Amino acid sequence: MFSSFSINERDFLQEAIKSNFRVDARGVQDYRSIEVKFGQENGQVLLKIGKTQILTQSSLKLVTPQPGKPNEGFFRFNTEFSSLQQAAEYTSSINTLSEMRVDITRFIDKVLKSSRATDRESLCIVQGRLVWSLSVDLYLINEDGNIMDACFIASVLSLMNTRLPEVTITRDRIKINEEKVKYLNVHHIPICTTFFFIDGIENPIIDANAKEEKLAKSRLSICMNIFEDLCGMSSLGCLEADPQTIIKCSKVALIKTKEITKIIREAFANRNNQEILDFLNSKNKRSLQQENERTAQQFLQNFLGNDDKNTNQTNDDDDIVEDQEVVEILRQNYNKKAKSTNQQSIDKSVQKKEVRISQIGNDVQDALNSGNQSKRKDKMKEKQEKIQEIDSQGDNLSLSSALKKKNKNKNA
Amino acid sequence: MLELRHDNDQSTLRMNGRKLLELRDIKCQLDVMKNTSGSALFEIGNTKVVAFLQAQTLGVNQLNRGILNVNFFVTNFSAIEHRADIKKDIKMKEFTRMIKSVFEQVILLDLYPRSQLDLQVFVLEADGGYRSAAFNAVSLALMDGGIAMKDFVVATTAGLLGNVGVIDLIYQEEKKQNCEFVLVHLQKAQKIAYVNLNCNKIRLSDFEKLMSISVDSCDKIANEMKTAIRAKLVKNINSFYFK
Amino acid sequence: MRIVVPGDYVDEGFIAGHGTYEQEGKIYASLAGIVHRIDKVICVKPLKTSFKPDIGDVIIGRIVAVENKRWTVDINSYQHGVLNLTNINLPGGLQRRRSEEDKMQMRNYFKENDIISGEVQSINTHDGKINMQTRNLKYGKLINGFLIKVDHNYIRRMKSHILEFFQEDWQPIACIIGTNGYIWIYTPDKLTQNTQQSEVKVISKETRVKMAVLRNSIIILEKVQLPIFKDTIQKVLDSQRQNAIEAKDMLKSYEILGKEAKYLIESEINLKKPVNLQLIQTDINNQDFIMN
Structure with a gap:
């Protein structure tokens, strides 16, 4: 329709697809090579489908929940498609890049929320007062067709790679420990498969590259997971397909979902051996941390006056504390404190530790900035040693230290 | 409130006493607004959607085919709660694109060079199934305005209550969002033009069920629309002999 | 006479005219309307069209x-x-x-x-x-006049599109009926026969009343869904004079005023219609949801 395509090229591509042997030697229902790289930052994923590249990163923010839904956090998916060289050229017959953004963002939002890939309750910290707001940013680095699939898979992967820092609430302060322990709970992995329908060809093709997408008159995106659940479906353009074709497509989608989930699981298992992808400016990260700490302190002040019981209760009800040994260690620490020293001295020591931890945090970030791997490793070692020192003093009430102690006990 | 209840003679009924595959009352009115090229009001149960068509001229020497513009609007008094912020609603933007993409390929735009067809679709009352009602209203408005189309476009909404497939959801049934399935069907070619599934994980077998019941209900809705069009034409049959 | 909707199969072996398209040798309707066959051409005439001018309109x-x-x-x-x-x-x-x-x-x-x-x-x-x-x-x-807009489907092509009314009074009122649905009501110069007037005149109140009466009668004809030409307008003006309805009350009592004109048209149309359709009556009473 609005394709800026020469007639010869169009005819050749159509003939190629009809004969089930596409221009890059794929079959009609073959995906291009999919590469997944997990990064060390929160929710960082680099996904490549052929030449299409998507980079994602997620960030967490502390907010109050909605009054009607006190134990639900927030999800937001933002997409950035402003890659300069593509914007001018990209005119698929279905729509332009900026119009696609609306489609894609809405589809991802709708499916991931209604199919409960991850639920909002897992983002709750204090019921009614404090929840996480997770925003996942998707950046389109290179566009070569089939952005819908790439964005969808990338957003699910970034959810898998998101780590929630634990929030400990003591008497007077909330501490956000950036030592990431808890991965976001992703219940199932929905995968989107997009079928492009071309005029004159009965069977649709999967994973079109940019030129093939220009040929296509309509698309159908089917979202499934490996447990054979259909999570969502959306189409654009006038499909002109039989009901049987659509059911066939959903069955093909199931096969593809299984293949892709396999690739994803392998990549996730190997994630620690990959290079660190580092593109977010550390300044932004620091300001976000400070902002989070500020909001945390505000909330604490707001309800500290009302309820002391609440804080104790949340400590008890916290899902983080699961293991009995850990609970015992915490209790021992607390009892030691109550017996030996005053509250004020405790606070001072805790303050000092906080300062040290934040200093260490800064050091680590400086190390990251420098970009020199060997230096980084040294600094990481230093950090670990310092933390061990603090732990050995036995005053830290945080869970990570308790867990480490438990591990020490196990090893010892 | 029970979603389904069984009667004495073992026929399952839904909340408002309908059978599983029973549609609500449909009312189609054509030529509802005098100053427009074409207009239509489509009512199914309490859901009311009105579509206005304005065929305009463009001054610029454009391509050799017309342009279709769609503006879809869910009014803030249409749902149970009044909604103040509509302009930033991304759901409506998404749905305008859906309507536009389907009708751009069904209308024979080559016959309207250098013209612009402006469609305004308003949801006056949303009591479940307003998306399919919007497609139907646009289809009627285009027919009323004398715009050439390749085919007769009909849409329907289906859903799942538990494991049971039902047709034409009302607001309470939709809200639970077990499943909402919008299907747009082309009557002459007997093919599907648009699919949209909004659900919380359903089995593939359930999906096949949904497809088959939706296609059947599209035929029923198409008959209602056709009788309305025929009635209008017969009513004004004298005007065919004026000239 | 067949009523069709878009996508209905019409016929085979003819030439596809307006409102139809051809696919694989068969002709399908693309508009909702009535099928007409003129020699070898099949076309579908819809109820409403946008105005399409012909040479000489x-x-x-x-x-x-x-x-x-x-x-x-x-x-x-x-x-x-x-x-x-x-x-x-x-x-x-x-x-x-x-x-x-x-x-x-x-x-x-x-x-x-x-x-x-x-x-x-x-x-x-x-x-x-x-x-x-x-x-x-x-x-x-x-x-020296004003414009009214009317649905162009009620206007037919006539010998003369410039009509004069109220000729018995010393100041006639004229109207130009444009085929595109725009109608211009004005006061003509008595001396010159041209419609091209060069000066803006002062128009008296009685003249204005007559212009309003003419305008209302045209609007009534549109409302009662009758074609607008000399005879029908004259009938409405006559019945207005007979029933002594004032100018401002004309639109309320449109049914009474439109009756005579209706009889005239129905007898005219019954000659054109095929026999089996003459029994169908027009009914404008049920107005479900009309916005103007």
């Missing part, structure tokens, strides 16, 4: 733009009409080549938002451009 339009040697005119159709500088009548009836000065003085003839009457000269085949001309003395800029 009398048209009233509003000047939208003044361009290089031509004016663009809004004529309530799928495109704006075009009035070339060469196709107008110069004042005084001069016949000469249009010069550069004429080009610079186009606004002295017609400027934006003027209302003119003219005739369709030609329609380009490849892009549908509508060319107008006002070369006759009866066409040109319109003053």
Whole structure:
């Protein structure tokens, strides 16, 4: 329709697809090579489908929940498609890049929320007062067709790679420990498969590259997971397909979902051996941390006056504390404190530790900035040693230290 | 409130006493607004959607085919709660694109060079199934305005209550969002033009069920629309002999 | 006579006319309407169309733009009409080549938002451009009156589109019925036979009352869904005089006023209609949801 395509090229591509042997030697229902790289930052994923590249990163923010839904956090998916060289050229017959953004963002939002890939309750910290707001940013680095699939898979992967820092609430302060322990709970992995329908060809093709997408008159995106659940479906353009074709497509989608989930699981298992992808400016990260700490302190002040019981209760009800040994260690620490020293001295020591931890945090970030791997490793070692020192003093009430102690006990 | 209840003679009924595959009352009115090229009001149960068509001229020497513009609007008094912020609603933007993409390929735009067809679709009352009602209203408005189309476009909404497939959801049934399935069907070619599934994980077998019941209900809705069009034409049959 | 909707199969082996398209040798309808067959051409006539002019139609339009040697005119159709500088009548009836000065003085003839009457000269085949001309003395800029807009489907092509009413009074009222649905009601000069008037007159109250009566009668005909031409308008004016309804109450009692005209039309149409349809009656009583 609005394709800026020469007639010869169009005819050749159509003939190629009809004969089930596409221009890059794929079959009609073959995906291009999919590469997944997990990064060390929160929710960082680099996904490549052929030449299409998507980079994602997620960030967490502390907010109050909605009054009607006190134990639900927030999800937001933002997409950035402003890659300069593509914007001018990209005119698929279905729509332009900026119009696609609306489609894609809405589809991802709708499916991931209604199919409960991850639920909002897992983002709750204090019921009614404090929840996480997770925003996942998707950046389109290179566009070569089939952005819908790439964005969808990338957003699910970034959810898998998101780590929630634990929030400990003591008497007077909330501490956000950036030592990431808890991965976001992703219940199932929905995968989107997009079928492009071309005029004159009965069977649709999967994973079109940019030129093939220009040929296509309509698309159908089917979202499934490996447990054979259909999570969502959306189409654009006038499909002109039989009901049987659509059911066939959903069955093909199931096969593809299984293949892709396999690739994803392998990549996730190997994630620690990959290079660190580092593109977010550390300044932004620091300001976000400070902002989070500020909001945390505000909330604490707001309800500290009302309820002391609440804080104790949340400590008890916290899902983080699961293991009995850990609970015992915490209790021992607390009892030691109550017996030996005053509250004020405790606070001072805790303050000092906080300062040290934040200093260490800064050091680590400086190390990251420098970009020199060997230096980084040294600094990481230093950090670990310092933390061990603090732990050995036995005053830290945080869970990570308790867990480490438990591990020490196990090893010892 | 029970979603389904069984009667004495073992026929399952839904909340408002309908059978599983029973549609609500449909009312189609054509030529509802005098100053427009074409207009239509489509009512199914309490859901009311009105579509206005304005065929305009463009001054610029454009391509050799017309342009279709769609503006879809869910009014803030249409749902149970009044909604103040509509302009930033991304759901409506998404749905305008859906309507536009389907009708751009069904209308024979080559016959309207250098013209612009402006469609305004308003949801006056949303009591479940307003998306399919919007497609139907646009289809009627285009027919009323004398715009050439390749085919007769009909849409329907289906859903799942538990494991049971039902047709034409009302607001309470939709809200639970077990499943909402919008299907747009082309009557002459007997093919599907648009699919949209909004659900919380359903089995593939359930999906096949949904497809088959939706296609059947599209035929029923198409008959209602056709009788309305025929009635209008017969009513004004004298005007065919004026000239 | 068949009623079809888009996508219905119509016939085979004929030529596909307006409102139909051909696919694999078969003809399908693309509009909702009634099938007509004229010799070998099958077409579907819808209830409503946008105004499509033919050569020779009398048209009233509003000047939208003044361009290089031509004016663009809004004529309530799928495109704006075009009035070339060469196709107008110069004042005084001069016949000469249009010069550069004429080009610079186009606004002295017609400027934006003027209302003119003219005739369709030609329609380009490849892009549908509508060319107008006002070369006759009866066409040109319109003053001393007002415009009403009516659905163009109620207007037929007549011998003369300029009608006069109230001739027994010493001041007749005239109207120009444009085929595109625009109607201009005005007071003609008695002395000259031209419709081109040069001065703005002072119009008395009685004249205005008569113009209002004429306007209301035309609106009533549209409301009662009857064609608008001399006889029907005359019938409405007569019944208004008989029933002694005042001008301002005319629109309320449109049924009474439209009765006579209705009988006239129905008898005329029954001659044209095929026999099996003569029994179908028109009914305008159920107005479910009409916004005006």
